[in-house]
Amino acid sequence: MTPPAIEATGLGWTYAARPRAALEGLTFRLEPGRVLLVLGPSGSGKSTLARALAGLVPHTLAGSWQGSLRIGELEVATTPARFLGERVGLVFQDPDSQLVMSRVDDEVAFGLENRGWPRFEMAARVPEALAQAGLAGFGLRATNTLSGGERQRLAVADVLAARPSLLVFDEPTANLDPPGMYDTLEQIAALARRREHTIVLIEHRLEAALPLADDVLLLDDAGRQLAFAPAESVGRDAVALLERCGAWVPRAWQGAGPEVKAAAAGAGTSPTLGTGILARVAGVGVDYPADGSGAGPALDGVSLDARAGERIAIVGPNGAGKSTLLFVIAGLRRPDRGTVGLRSIPRDGDPAEELADPSRLRPGEVAERIGLVFQDPELGFVARTARDEVTATERATRARRHEIDAGPPGAEGTLARFGLGHLEDQDPFRLSQGEQRRLSLAALALRPPAVLLLDEPTFGLDRRGTESVMSLLDELKATGQAQLLATHDPRLLPRCDRVVALGGGRVVFDGPPESFLANPPYSPPQPWRDGTAIEEAAR
Amino acid sequence: MSLVSAPLEPIRPDFLTRVTPAARLMAGMTWLVASIVTLDPVVPIRLIVAALIALVLWSGLPLRRIPRRLAPLGIAILSLTAFSILLSGSNADRSLTALIAFGPVRITAPAVSAGLAIGLRVVVIGLTTLLVFGPSDPTRMADSLVQQWHVPDRFAYGTLAALRVAPFMAGDWAMVAAARRLRGVGSGGVAGRIRDAGDRLLVILVSAIRRAERLALAMDARGFDSGIRRSHFRELRVGWRDWLTIAVALAVAVASLALPR
Numbered sequence: 150m151t152p153p154a155i156e157a158t159g160l161g162w163t164y165a166a167r168p169r170a171a172l173e174g175l176t177f178r179l180e181p182g183r184v185l186l187v188l189g190p191s192g193s194g195k196s197t198l199a200r201a202l203a204g205l206v207p208h209t210l211a212g213s214w215q216g217s218l219r220i221g222e223l224e225v226a227t228t229p230a231r232f233l234g235e236r237v238g239l240v241f242q243d244p245d246s247q248l249v250m251s252r253v254d255d256e257v258a259f260g261l262e263n264r265g266w267p268r269f270e271m272a273a274r275v276p277e278a279l280a281q282a283g284l285a286g287f288g289l290r291a292t293n294t295l296s297g298g299e300r301q302r303l304a305v306a307d308v309l310a311a312r313p314s315l316l317v318f319d320e321p322t323a324n325l326d327p328p329g330m331y332d333t334l335e336q337i338a339a340l341a342r343r344r345e346h347t348i349v350l351i352e353h354r355l356e357a358a359l360p361l362a363d364d365v366l367l368l369d370d371a372g373r374q375l376a377f378a379p380a381e382s383v384g385r386d387a388v389a390l391l392e393r394c395g396a397w398v399p400r401a402w403q404g405a406g407p408e409v410k411a412a413a414a415g416a417g418t419s420p421t422l423g424t425g426i427l428a429r430v431a432g433v434g435v436d437y438p439a440d441g442s443g444a445g446p447a448l449d450g451v452s453l454d455a456r457a458g459e460r461i462a463i464v465g466p467n468g469a470g471k472s473t474l475l476f477v478i479a480g481l482r483r484p485d486r487g488t489v490g491l492r493s494i495p496r497d498g499d500p501a502e503e504l505a506d507p508s509r510l511r512p513g514e515v516a517e518r519i520g521l522v523f524q525d526p527e528l529g530f531v532a533r534t535a536r537d538e539v540t541a542t543e544r545a546t547r548a549r550r551h552e553i554d555a556g557p558p559g560a561e562g563t564l565a566r567f568g569l570g571h572l573e574d575q576d577p578f579r580l581s582q583g584e585q586r587r588l589s590l591a592a593l594a595l596r597p598p599a600v601l602l603l604d605e606p607t608f609g610l611d612r613r614g615t616e617s618v619m620s621l622l623d624e625l626k627a628t629g630q631a632q633l634l635a636t637h638d639p640r641l642l643p644r645c646d647r648v649v650a651l652g653g654g655r656v657v658f659d660g661p662p663e664s665f666l667a668n669p670p671y672s673p674p675q676p677w678r679d680g681t682a683i684e685e686a687a688r
Numbered sequence: 689m690s691l692v693s694a695p696l697e698p699i700r701p702d703f704l705t706r707v708t709p710a711a712r713l714m715a716g717m718t719w720l721v722a723s724i725v726t727l728d729p730v731v732p733i734r735l736i737v738a739a740l741i742a743l744v745l746w747s748g749l750p751l752r753r754i755p756r757r758l759a760p761l762g763i764a765i766l767s768l769t770a771f772s773i774l775l776s777g778s779n780a781d782r783s784l785t786a787l788i789a790f791g792p793v794r795i796t797a798p799a800v801s802a803g804l805a806i807g808l809r810v811v812v813i814g815l816t817t818l819l820v821f822g823p824s825d826p827t828r829m830a831d832s833l834v835q836q837w838h839v840p841d842r843f844a845y846g847t848l849a850a851l852r853v854a855p856f857m858a859g860d861w862a863m864v865a866a867a868r869r870l871r872g873v874g875s876g877g878v879a880g881r882i883r884d885a886g887d888r889l890l891v892i893l894v895s896a897i898r899r900a901e902r903l904a905l906a907m908d909a910r911g912f913d914s915g916i917r918r919s920h921f922r923e924l925r926v927g928w929r930d931w932l933t934i935a936v937a938l939a940v941a942v943a944s945l946a947l948p949r
Contacts, residue, residue, distance in 0.1 A: 200905075209908045231914035239909045245856075246899055247906035249849045255827050258921035260910035265919045275921070307910065481866045516872030527895055528860055529867040531887065545873045578894050592871070 152222050154315060154347035155179040155202070159216030162197055162206055170372055171197040174216070177366060177377040181314070184341045184348045186358050186380065188391065189368030191583055191611045195351045197372070199319040201225060202349060204233035220315060235264065238308025242320045244300035247307075253279070253295075254288035256303060257310050264311060274310055282306035283336060297467055298329030302336060316340065317349045322357075324608075326467045326637045330354075337361065353611055355391065359383065367391075392612070427492055427631040428455040428478060428519075428600045429504055434486035435473055435654075447473040448484070449654040455600060455631040457494060460622070462642050462662070463635045465651035471635040474651065475602045478633065479521050480507025491518040493599045494629045513549050516542050520598035524605040526589040530577040535569055536560045538577050538592050546596070560595070567591040567621060583614040590621050597625055603634045607641060619644055642666060702748030703929065705823040709832035711930035715937035716820040722941035723812040729801055732808035734944035739815035749822045761814045769807030773799050826851055832924050842913050849907065853899055860892045 160175040172194040179185050189195050200206040207214045208230040218225040220236050241247045250256040257275045266274070279285055282305045287295075295303060301321055308316060318337060322330040334357050341348055341361050352358040359365075365383050367375040367390060375390060383391070435448040448470045455461055463471050476482040478489055490504025507519060523529045532538040539560040564570050567587045572580065577588055586606070593601065606622070607615040619641070626632055634641065642648055648665040650658035658665055704712065719739070723732050744751060776799030778784060784796040821829065830848045833839040865888060868874045874884045908914075 203909045205905060205909055209905065229915070230908070231911055231916055234909070234911040234914060241902070241906055241909075243902065246853075246902035249845070249852070249903070249907055249910075250827055251825060251852055252827060255921065259912075262918050262921055263911035263914065263916065265916045267919060268921065268923060271919070271921050311911075476866075479866070479870060481869070512869060512872045512874060515870055519870060521867070521870050523863060523867065525863075525895070527898075528863045528891060529871075530891065531868055531871055531873050542872045545871075 151181060152219070153178045154181040154183070154221065155185075155349070156219045157216070158218075160201070160218045161215035162194075162201060163213050164197075165211040165213075167212075170194075171212075172201070172372040175366075175374050176216075177364075177374070179347060179349075179364060181347050182344045183363040184350060184361055185364045185366060186362035187349060187351045187366045187368065188353065188355070189372075190370045190613055192372075192581060193368040193370050194372030195368060196319050198368075199239060199317045199349070199351060202315065202317050203237045203239040204228070204230045205239075208233075231264070234260075235311060236313055237315045237317060238311065238313040239317045240301070240304050240308055240319065240321050243324045244297060244304055245324075247304050248292050248300065251292055252288075253284070253290045253292055253303060256292055257306050260307055260311050278306045278310035281309050296329060297325045298332035301325060301329060301333045305333075305336060305340075314347060315349070316346045317351075319351050320353070321350075322352065322354065327639070328466055330637075334358075334361075425457045425492075425494075426454045426504075427457055427494065428453075428633075429490045430454075430474075430478060430487070431489075432487035433474075433477055433484040433489065435470075435477060435482065436485045446654050448477065451487070451651070451654070451656055453649060453656070453659070455633060457599075457629040457631060458626060459647065460626055460632040460634065460645045461647045461649055462645040463633055463649050463651065464637070464642070464665075465657075469651040470654040471651055472604060473654075475521065475604055475633065475635055478507070478600070479519055479602055480510065480515065481521075483508050491600060493518050513546055516546070516596065516598065518598055519600045519602065520593040522586075522589050522593070522601070522603045522606060524608050526585040527578060529589055529592075530585075533576060534573065535564060535575050535577060535580070535588055535591075536573040538588060539563050539595055541592065543595050563591055563594050567594070568617065583610055583617070586610065586614070586618055587621065590618065590625075594621075594625065597628055597630055599629075600631045600633070601625065603632065603636075605636055605638075606634055607636070607638050615640075639666070702823070703746035704742070704819065704933070705748050706927075707823075707929045707933045708836060708924045708926060709820070709824055709829040710836040710924075711926070711933055712820045712823070713829075713833075715933045716816045718934075718938045718941040719812060719816050722945055723809045726945065727802060727805050728949075729805040729808055730949055731944050732805065732812045734947070735812045735940070736808065736815060738940045738944070739812065739819060742819055743815065747819060747823055749818070754818070758814055758818070761810065765807045765810045765814075768810060769803045771803075772806045773803030776802055778802070828922070828924070831920060831922055834918075835920060835924050836926065841918050845907075845912070849903055850900070853896075853903065856899065857892055857896055860895050861888065864888045864891050 156178045157175045160172060161170055162172045163170045175198070187195050187198060197206060200210065201218055202220065202225075204225055206212065207226055214226050220233060223232060223236065225233060248256055249259050254275050257278055258271050261271045261274065276285070276288060279287055282302045284299065284302050284306055287299075287303075292300065292303065304321075321337070322333050325333060334354075337348070337350065338361055340346060350358055350361065359380060362380040364377065365380050366377050369375050430451055430453040433448055433451045434446060436446050451470075451474060453461075463474060465471055473482065477484050478491075480489065480491075489507055491507050491510075492502050492504050505514070505518070507515060510518065521529070530538060531541050537544075537560075561570065561573065564573050567590065569584060569588060569591060572584065577585065580588060601622075603622075606618055610618065615638075622632060634645065642662040642665065645662050648658065648660065648662045649656055650665065707715075719735050723735055743749065743754065773795060774793070776796070778796050778798040779786075779794045781796065784798065786794040786796055787800065788795040826848055830844040834841060834844045868884065868888070874880070
């Protein structure tokens with residue numbers, strides 16, 4: 150009798166110098182050739198489980214191990230990492246931080262070289278693995294010329310090359326734009342259909358992942374096992390459990406759920422704020438993108454007005470010019486053609502001020518008119534504690550105006566409002582991903598800028614994290630702030646007042662989200678488009 | 689840095705692209721040594737001429753793009769030369785005639801000669817680096833050092849991985865500057881600017897360390913340095929071209945030092 154592909158018995162792990170366990174008491178058994186979907190909120194130890202399956206826990210990372218985890222007949226804790234490496238291939242979230250080499254064939258060969266494969270076998274295996282991953286003929290390409298989806302395919306080719314029996318995908322689509330995401334999901338689906346590998350998939354896009362799964366493992370926010378069950382048994386009646394796991398429950402299951410209601414409340418311009426234009430982009434053209442990559446103009450004749458209390462989603466595939474547009478509006482990049490103007494929120498009775506060129510404003514004036522929340526919040530932090538982070542702009546403004554005795558800036562109330570009250574003395578760099586994102590918004594709340602630009606504000610967050618960021622944005626919007634969100638996440642669109650889609654640097658759509666969603670320029674493959682796949686899976 | 693991390697791709701294979709990178713490195717070393725053992729400006733001039741001939745005839749590099757690639761180095765060369773001339777000790781020697789005398793500034797002929805010698809050496813270093821690293825990609829260099837000189841895998845491929853992520857740091861630096869401007873923080877004055885630069889540096893170092901940790905984990909997951917003897921996808925064979933290159937480079941280095949002026 151063949152042993153199960155994975156057998157966990159009371160598996161637990163605590164990272165060195167962490168107060169609580171990352172995983173606790175996992176007990177399940179997965180038969181060879183099956184697909185296991187792992188669901189859980191941020192901080193539930195999903196990535197730790199992936200690392201344990203690949204032997205990084207406990208062989209590379211320090212901590213304390215409990216219980217047993219077997220891959221086939223090998224016990225992970227006592228098997229040297231090099232033997233586990235031959236069995237298990239791990240694909241990480243971010244394609245950029247897992248590619249080592251600068252050329253595609255070298256990249257695929259890297260793992261084989263590490264395992265001492267003879268050269269003639271590698272010469273045969275590298276093109277084979279590339280073909281299996283749908284990258285036939287890419288061998289001589291430079292890895293930095295590949296798209297996000299192609300890079301993730303390459304990461305899959307890397308692990309396939311060594312012919313592992315177990316493939317582990319740790320949120321493989323989290324860092325990709327929609328075309329890359331569907332591409333990667335299709336690839337995993339194709340691998341799952343072939344049944345040559347046992348697959349562990351960590352993915353919170355339930356509507357895409359559940360149809361692929363044979364079994365489901367649910368974890369709670371403390372890394373404890375809520376359930377291990379066949380995928381067929383996960384259906385409408387499990388919604389409460391799934392929501393506890395931070396999963397995005399398909400709309401078909403939740404009726405007029407909380408998400409839909411919130412959307413209705415958040416949309417629409419508040420009548421009391423009027424319709425003053427806070428940012429005007431007129432005929433803007435930029436010849437090269439900010440990162441110096443790609444050919445052709447980055448932006449071409451883009452015009453756009455953002456009004457008080459309006460939330461605009463900027464969508465489009467990678468390289469369409471979304472980030473360049475945000476940088477131009479923020480005055481961090483001067484357009485080659487056209488103009489950008491900003492003004493502050495008009496106060497009662499004040500005459501509307503002139504639209505000002507952001508690149509000519511003084512630092513204090515910029516902070517009043519415009520704020521930018523980066524995709525990676527860490528790059529935006531300017532202080533050593535959460536409290537100082539929130540008051541940084543206020544303190545700088547007072548110092549500039551020589552107001553010495555203006556009383557405490559009031560960071561505590563702001564931090565509490567953003568659910569960070571207990572973390573005021575923490576170093577911003579030590580916070581979790583979700584906390585960092587909330588702090589980067591809290592830092593703009595004490596003196597809210599008239600226009601807020603957000604680059605992928607929900608990137609890498611689970612449902613709960615996304616909900617909390619969006620409700621904070623609703624509060625800021627209610628004060629008359631105009632918000633522009635560059636996003637890949639279609640779930641945010643119903644919560645916006647307007648969608649502007651870019652393609653090749655031009656505006657290809659500008660209108661209400663309903664008409665955008667009815668006819669999107671890029672669409673998911675058929676089974677995922679209308680939720681039929683998930684209905685079938687539930688049956 | 690940019691000479692190594694973003695190499696110019698050879699547009700056609702040529703003599704030097706068929707020489708193993710370790711041999712090119714060895715050949716290059718002879719020129720670097722020759723250029724620093726004497727203060728005579730004639731030596732670097734001879735080496736520059738030799739380097740230009742090698743670049744045009746045997747490197748396979750796109751010649752039209754070379755000047756732009758070397759432009760940042762040009763600034764370093766000009767400022768180094770200017771400062772060496774201005775601050776030379778021989779300017780203070782009253783027994784020497786001044787070429788230029790303007791108030792307290794005196795510039796003497798030996799000062800100009802010494803300054804030029806320093807500037808010209810930097811040109812030699814730049815051109816030699818291009819000849820050593822230009823004709824093949826950094827991966828070949830790492831392969832060559834590991835296979836021929838038995839440099840440890842961890843060092844060679846670790847450095848290679850670090851070079852691949854280095855361009856991200858430049859992007860991070862610009863982002864951090866942008867964030868600080870938009871938040872209205874940052875102080876004026878020299879002291880304030882130095883403090884700001886320190887804060888920015890800390891942020892990008894933290895982010896670089898995070899990136900490095902993720903990459904190291906990904907490399908470990910693929911069995912890097914797990915105790916197995918590493919094999920090589922691309923074998924580099926040492927051949928007559930390697931020995932010829934080293935011999936010619938050495939001959940040029942000796943000749944540039946020994947030939948009468």
